[in-house]
Amino acid sequence: MATDxxxxLEAAVGVLxxxxxxxxxxxxxxxGISRATLHRLFPGREALILEVGMLGLRRFAxxxxxxxxxxxxxxxxLRRLVDAAVPDAALCAFLAGENQLYDDDRLNDLWEVQIARLHALFLRGQQQGVFRIELSAAWLSExxxxxxxGIGWAVQDGRLAPxxxxxxxxxxxxxxxxxxxxTTGTPESTDTAPAVQNDPDRKPETDTP
Structure with missing residues (x-):
């Protein structure tokens, strides 16, 4: 029977x-295959890693x-995306940890398309009043x-039940x-600090009265 x-690739990501x-x-x-069979499927380590990366991005897409x-x-x-993305969290963990993948233009272009879709989701949520506006949509996406x-790593290491x-x-x-x-009227939390720091009209603080 032909090897799928x-x-x-999924076995590879579990290791890598x-x-x-x-x-x-x-x-x-x-x-569960021989080194020779692996080499027939993927001519070298770089080719294998690239294919795992492409699989991860296809699954995320x-x-x-x-x-x-x-x-x-x-x-x-976003809740639907959580349910859809978590089964392939290990592939996302691989994508997050294997920086050399993004030297490949084909993979990098595919990544940019998917992260742009995620960015658009958070931007729409901010416009709908769902997500906090003092956190950028780009940061929320990342x-x-x-x-x-992180879910992928935690499940693999046994720190979180699937x-x-x-x-x-x-x-x-x-x-x-x-x-x-x-309740309202509580002291300002550190969560709002970035919005204050980014206020262009705010004068610099000094130690002098």
């Missing part, structure tokens, strides 16, 4: 996301499609993707890590 390339310098022999063992991130309420769209990657992954991601990102008071 995507199955081999934990051990980026793993030898091809280790990857072949994880995939598919998650964006499944979640219909361009449609409707941004909060609901933070979300990195949290998905069944809790989507809930943990949605609650942390949408709710924030800090508990906020329910």
């Amino acid at each position: 390339r995507d199955t081999v 996301s934990r051990r980026p310098t793993a030898h091809l022999d280790e990857i072949a063992r994880a995939a 598919a998650a964006l499609d499944t979640a219909a991130v361009e449609d409707g309420d941004a909060r609901a769209a 933070a979300f993707f990195d949290l998905v990657a 069944r809790d992954a989507a809930f943990s991601l949605a609650e942390l990102f949408l709710g924030g890590a800090l508990r906020r008071p329910d």
